Amino acid sequence: MATPGEKQEMEEVLDIPASSSTTLPATGKQEYSEADHKVSTSPFKDEDQSSVAPSDVASSSAGPDVVVYHKPPPKQFALIMIALSLCVFLASLDQIIVATSIPKISEEFTSLGDISWLGTAYMMTATAFQPLYGKVSDIFGRKATILFANVIFMFGSAVSGWAKSMTVLIVGRGVAGVGAGGLMAMVFIILSDMLDMRERGKYLGFIGAIFSFSSVVGPLLGGAFADHATWRWSFWINLPFGAISVIFIFLNLNLPTPKGSFKDKIKRIDFIGSGLLLAAVVLILLPLSWGGQKYAWSDGIVIGLLCAGFAVAAIFVFVEWKFAKEPILPIHLFKIRNLWSTYGSLFFSGMSFFGILFYLPIYFQVVKRESATIGGLETVPFVIGIVITSISSGIWVLKKGTFHLFPAIGNLFFIAGSALCILFKVDTPRVVTIFILLVCGLGMGFTMQASTLAVQAAVKPKYMATVTTSVQFVRSLGQVFGVAIVGTVFNNKLTETLLGNFPGDPRVDVVTKNTDAGLKLFQPAEQRIIFESFVDALHYVFYCSVAFCSLAFIMSTFIQHKVLKTNANQAKPELTPEMV
Known part of the structure; x- marks a missing residue:
C-alpha cells in the first residue's frame, strides 16, 4: 500500500509513458488525425497553455491518458529511420572526426595554442543546448525542431569547412554543436512518438549501435581525409548526408503539430x-x-x-x-524514483565510460606504438560488444516488456571490464585486450536504451520530451566531468612516475608534452621505462573508472519496473502502470 507521500507523488505525476504530441486525454475537442486514420482528441488547443500547473498532470476527472503512437507505413518508416540514423551518425561523428585532423589544421593556421577549442566549442554548445530542445519541440512540434537543428548543424559544418582562419573555424564548430545537441535529443523523442514503449527498445538499441559505430569510423575517416584529400572534408561530409536527412524528414515525418500562433508559442518559451x-x-x-x-x-x-x-x-x-510557468526542467519531477536513480546512474556511468574511452587510445598509440588508424581499429571489439547487447536487450524489451535490470547488469559488466584493464602491461597480448574491450562494450550496450525507457515510463506524456533530452544532457555532463577528473589523475601520476624514474631530467617535460618527440631523446632501454610509466598512470584511470561505475551501479539498483504501454494494453485497467 502506498504511503501518503507516495500518493501525493502519484497525484502529481501519473506514470503513463508516451509523447506529449500524441496524447489523447479523455476530454477535449475532437480532431481527425490523418497520421493514424482514427478520431482522436488533441491536447494542442488554440489558447495559451502556460497556466497548466503540475497538479494538473493527473486529473482524476479525466481518467488515464490514452496514447496513440504515430507509426507510419513500413516504407515511410524505413526512410524516417534512415534519416534519424544519419542524424545520430553525423552528430556523434563530428565530435571525434576532428581529432586526427588536428596536426594538419594547426599546420595550416599556425595556431596550435587554440587547437583545443575545436573540441571544446563543439562539446560545450552541444551539451548546453540539449535540454532546451525538448521544451521547444513541445511548443513548435517535433518536425520543425529537428529540421531546425539539422539546418543549424549543416550551416556550422559549412562554416567550418570553408573557414579561412582558426577563429572562424572555432565559431563554426560552436554553431555545429548547437545543431548537434538538438539532433541527438530529437531522434529519441521522435522514436518515442512513433513507437510504443515495447517496440521502441529495439530501435533505441539500433540507434545506440550507430552511435558506437561512429566512434570507430570517425578517427579513420578524419585521418584518411587529412592524409589523402583535405581536412576540410571532415566537415563537408556532413552536408550531403545532412541534406538527405532533411529531405527524408521533410517528406515523410508527419507528427501532430501543436496549435497556436507563432507569437503565442514564443511567449511560452522560458x-x-x-x-x-x-x-x-x-x-x-x-x-x-x-x-x-x-x-x-x-x-x-x-x-x-x-x-x-x-x-x-x-x-x-x-x-x-x-x-x-512552463519550466525547461520541472524540478518536482526529481522526486520520482526512476528519474533521480536513472540520472544518477547515467552521470556516474558517463564519467566511467567516457573517461576510460578517452585514454584507451593512449595505450595503443603510445605504449603499443600503433598508428592512429590501427589504434582506432583496436576499439572494434568495444563497438561489437555494444551492438550485441544494445540490440539483444532491445529485442528482450520487445518480447518481455522488462528493462529495469539492464542498467545494473551493464554497470556490473563495465566494472568487470575496467578492473580487467588494470591487468594491462606493456606487452599484453592482443587477444587479451580484445576480450577486455568486448566485456566493456557489452556493459555499455546494456545501459543505453534501458535508461531512456526508465525515465519515459515514469512520467506523464507531457513530460516525455523533457525527461528524454535530460538523459542525453546528464550523460554529456558525466562525460565532461569524467574526462576532467581522470585527466588530472593521469597527468599527475604520469609526471610523478617519470620524475621518479628520471629525477631532474629535463627530457621528462618533453615527453609529457609531445610523446613522439620526447621518446626520440631516450635510449631503447629508457623508452621501456617510459612505456611502463604510461601503463602505471593508465592503471589509475582504470581505478577511477571502477569507482565511478560502482557508484553508477548503486544508483541503478533503485530503478523500478514500470509497465511499458502499448496500443494493445494501455486501455486495460489491470495494466495501469505500477505506482510505488
Whole structure:
C-alpha cells in the first residue's frame, strides 16, 4: 500500500509513458488525425497553455491518458529511420572526426595554442543546448525542431569547412554543436512518438549501435581525409548526408503539430530559465576543459568560473521551481524514483565510460606504438560488444516488456571490464585486450536504451520530451566531468612516475608534452621505462573508472519496473502502470 507521500507523488505525476504530441486525454475537442486514420482528441488547443500547473498532470476527472503512437507505413518508416540514423551518425561523428585532423589544421593556421577549442566549442554548445530542445519541440512540434537543428548543424559544418582562419573555424564548430545537441535529443523523442514503449527498445538499441559505430569510423575517416584529400572534408561530409536527412524528414515525418500562433508559442518559451541554464553549463564546462591543461586546477580563473557556474545553477533550480510557468526542467519531477536513480546512474556511468574511452587510445598509440588508424581499429571489439547487447536487450524489451535490470547488469559488466584493464602491461597480448574491450562494450550496450525507457515510463506524456533530452544532457555532463577528473589523475601520476624514474631530467617535460618527440631523446632501454610509466598512470584511470561505475551501479539498483504501454494494453485497467 502506498504511503501518503507516495500518493501525493502519484497525484502529481501519473506514470503513463508516451509523447506529449500524441496524447489523447479523455476530454477535449475532437480532431481527425490523418497520421493514424482514427478520431482522436488533441491536447494542442488554440489558447495559451502556460497556466497548466503540475497538479494538473493527473486529473482524476479525466481518467488515464490514452496514447496513440504515430507509426507510419513500413516504407515511410524505413526512410524516417534512415534519416534519424544519419542524424545520430553525423552528430556523434563530428565530435571525434576532428581529432586526427588536428596536426594538419594547426599546420595550416599556425595556431596550435587554440587547437583545443575545436573540441571544446563543439562539446560545450552541444551539451548546453540539449535540454532546451525538448521544451521547444513541445511548443513548435517535433518536425520543425529537428529540421531546425539539422539546418543549424549543416550551416556550422559549412562554416567550418570553408573557414579561412582558426577563429572562424572555432565559431563554426560552436554553431555545429548547437545543431548537434538538438539532433541527438530529437531522434529519441521522435522514436518515442512513433513507437510504443515495447517496440521502441529495439530501435533505441539500433540507434545506440550507430552511435558506437561512429566512434570507430570517425578517427579513420578524419585521418584518411587529412592524409589523402583535405581536412576540410571532415566537415563537408556532413552536408550531403545532412541534406538527405532533411529531405527524408521533410517528406515523410508527419507528427501532430501543436496549435497556436507563432507569437503565442514564443511567449511560452522560458527565456529566463534558458539563459540561466546556458550560462551555468558554459561556466562549468569551460574550467573543466581548461583545468590541468591551459590553467592549473588551483588557478583563480578555474576556481572562480566553477564557483560562478554552480551559483548560477542554483539560481536556475530556484527559478524553475518557484517562478517558471512552463519550466525547461520541472524540478518536482526529481522526486520520482526512476528519474533521480536513472540520472544518477547515467552521470556516474558517463564519467566511467567516457573517461576510460578517452585514454584507451593512449595505450595503443603510445605504449603499443600503433598508428592512429590501427589504434582506432583496436576499439572494434568495444563497438561489437555494444551492438550485441544494445540490440539483444532491445529485442528482450520487445518480447518481455522488462528493462529495469539492464542498467545494473551493464554497470556490473563495465566494472568487470575496467578492473580487467588494470591487468594491462606493456606487452599484453592482443587477444587479451580484445576480450577486455568486448566485456566493456557489452556493459555499455546494456545501459543505453534501458535508461531512456526508465525515465519515459515514469512520467506523464507531457513530460516525455523533457525527461528524454535530460538523459542525453546528464550523460554529456558525466562525460565532461569524467574526462576532467581522470585527466588530472593521469597527468599527475604520469609526471610523478617519470620524475621518479628520471629525477631532474629535463627530457621528462618533453615527453609529457609531445610523446613522439620526447621518446626520440631516450635510449631503447629508457623508452621501456617510459612505456611502463604510461601503463602505471593508465592503471589509475582504470581505478577511477571502477569507482565511478560502482557508484553508477548503486544508483541503478533503485530503478523500478514500470509497465511499458502499448496500443494493445494501455486501455486495460489491470495494466495501469505500477505506482510505488
